[in-house]
Amino acid sequence: MDWASPVYGAYRHTPEELVFGARLAWRNAARCIGRLYWRSLRVIDRREVTGADDVAAAAAEHLREAVRDGRRIRPVITVFAPDAPGRPGPRIWNEQLIRYAGYERPGGGVTGDPRNVGITALARRLGWPGGPGSAFDVLPLVIQGTDDKPRWFRLPPDAVLEVPIEHPEHPRWASLGLRWHAVPAIACMCLEIGGVCYPAAPFNGWYMGTEIGARNLADSDRYDLLPRVAELLGLDTASDRSLWKDRALVELNRAVLHSFDRAGVTMTDHHTESRRFLTHLGREESKGRTVGADWSWIVPPLSGSATPVFHRTYDTVERHPAYVHHPEALARTRGESGDALV
């Protein structure tokens, strides 16, 4: 196909355009507090890849690249084939490259991460036999190659770094059996540059502790651990006004930061990252650029008002290039669509 011809309604980015476009898309991400390092994004150009097997192999390679020395995490994006008229690029149906299964229990309730019940059930329908049944079973990747049905692929264990969550003081904490994966790698967002859409373009940064300690492990529709943490700490849960939830949250977040530090795995905290974000704003403004930001995503879910990002407002401008959610991609990642294909 002659990509240079406008007849086909498509064109091909130069490698330089792809690299700069992916970095700009990060700089433009209004929900991301970690944008100070947008220039450091490493771009792996795999635009020749359209088949599910090759996407799966490259996704594992992406995760190895992201933690190449085993500990220090680097921001990486792998860009697969774009959508072209009449020829969609490949798709990764998972929300992130590494996520934990959520198994619905017959009597109600979920073992694992309730957020991933849909994709877990979908992987099972595609033939995944399921994991050992723990609360932290790593999901397989569900990938749809160009001109193909979705298929599942196990992630090689050496591509998945995990951190057991311990508490700096409470010896009984380990009985909770908590862990989390080291690398957050969003896989369900489309990278859009100059009208070209790359539907499979997984990207990662490193974690901020609160994402795990104040959301993934704490939200009542996720691992919902505050009651169990409060019990372990011997807090009075009879009244909200004892602030048992708040105290449990703080200890859970201390445990997350302590554990990543102990394991030597890169993780930022919400105080540091809030300061860095203001540095980023200052730098951008000194270059005459306004920074689009969404207050409700930028302010950390723990101790918001103790961080400087709370005490101001932001421009809500949306810019391209961008990482965008497409409605059908969201439905796929939740396992709400795709039955016809399976």
Ligand code: ARG
């Ligand atoms: N909040 C998401 C999670 O806990 C990850 C989002 C991206 N985070 C990041 N630090 N790059 O899994």
